[in-house]
Amino acid sequence: MKNNLFLQHSLINKADRNSQAGHKSVILWFTGLSGAGKSTLAHAVEKSLFDMGCRTFVIDGDNVRHGLCGDLGFSAADRHENIRRVGELGKLLIEAGILTLTAFISPFQVDRDRVRALVNKDEFIEIYCNADLEVCEQRDVKGLYAKARSGEITDFTGISSPYEAPLYPDLVINSAIETLGHSVERVIDYLSVKGVVTLPR
Numbered sequence: 001m002k003n004n005l006f007l008q009h010s011l012i013n014k015a016d017r018n019s020q021a022g023h024k025s026v027i028l029w030f031t032g033l034s035g036a037g038k039s040t041l042a043h044a045v046e047k048s049l050f051d052m053g054c055r056t057f058v059i060d061g062d063n064v065r066h067g068l069c070g071d072l073g074f075s076a077a078d079r080h081e082n083i084r085r086v087g088e089l090g091k092l093l094i095e096a097g098i099l100t101l102t103a104f105i106s107p108f109q110v111d112r113d114r115v116r117a118l119v120n121k122d123e124f125i126e127i128y129c130n131a132d133l134e135v136c137e138q139r140d141v142k143g144l145y146a147k148a149r150s151g152e153i154t155d156f157t158g159i160s161s162p163y164e165a166p167l168y169p170d171l172v173i174n175s176a177i178e179t180l181g182h183s184v185e186r187v188i189d190y191l192s193v194k195g196v197v198t199l200p201r
Contacts, residue, residue: 010095017097021055024196027090027119028101028187031112031166032129033158034144035136037175037183038103041129044180045187046101052200054099059086061104074155080111087115094123099196107163122194127187128169131176133158 018024028045030038039060046056065072069085072078083106093100106112116124136158137145148156155161171190173183191197 014095014097017095021097023054023099023198024123025055025094025097025099026123026125026191026196027094027115028099028125028127028191029090029106029112029115030101030103030127030129031106031169032175033131033133033136033163034105034156035139035141036129036131037173037180038105038129040180041127041173041175041183041187042101042103044184046099048184048188049099049191049197052197054197055097056099056101057093059089059093059100059102059104061102074161076108076155076161079107083108083111083115087111087118090115091118094119105157105163107157107161109164109167112166125171125190125194126166126169127171127173128166129173129175130165131174135176 014025028042030042032038039058039062042058042060046058049056064082064086068089069082072082083104086102086104090100090102112126116126118124140146144153144156145159147153148159157163171187173186175183178186188197188199192199
């Protein structure tokens with residue numbers, strides 16, 4: 001069937017879209033345990049970027065599982081497929097000139113590396129929200145850890161399924177002790193240093 005499929009090329013390319021937007025398009029990949037602050041930080045960074053006039057979008061793990069990945073469970077195979085789909089979506093958004101932020105546990109290094117390989121080397125920024133399991137359990141805002149400990153939830157990352165911390169993340173946020181404001185500043189500063197965005201004067 002693939003022999004009958006042909007890539008269509010747009011009359012407007014990524015460079016054109018980036019030039020119009022005034023910033024580069026990249027994927028900011030926030031990874032970490034449940035409760036490590038990924039979604040909170042991703043949305044706060046997006047708000048800051050949006051206020052700067054950037055074109056942004058957050059792909060959130062829970063939101064995706066209500067639609068695009070609603071047919072997937074939490075087995076290792078389904079986790080791999082979940083991240084594969086998100087990676088392909090992120091690639092499309094980069095082509096659209098959008099600063100894309102993702103908030104996924106994405107527990108396996110191989111999956112994060114696969115997404116990184118989908119785009120240019122400087123277009124994937126891995127941000128590790130580093131918080132100890134104990135801290136994440138204390139937060140447990142969704143009550144998931146308690147359910148996992150009781151056996152109500154199986155294949156839960158950090159309890160009954162492994163989390164592989166990034167080997168060489170582009171940025172580490174110690175979300176157990178850093179304030180949200182400081183973490184946002186660090187991410188924005190990193191993007192400025194890398195030439196993704198230009199800070200307002």
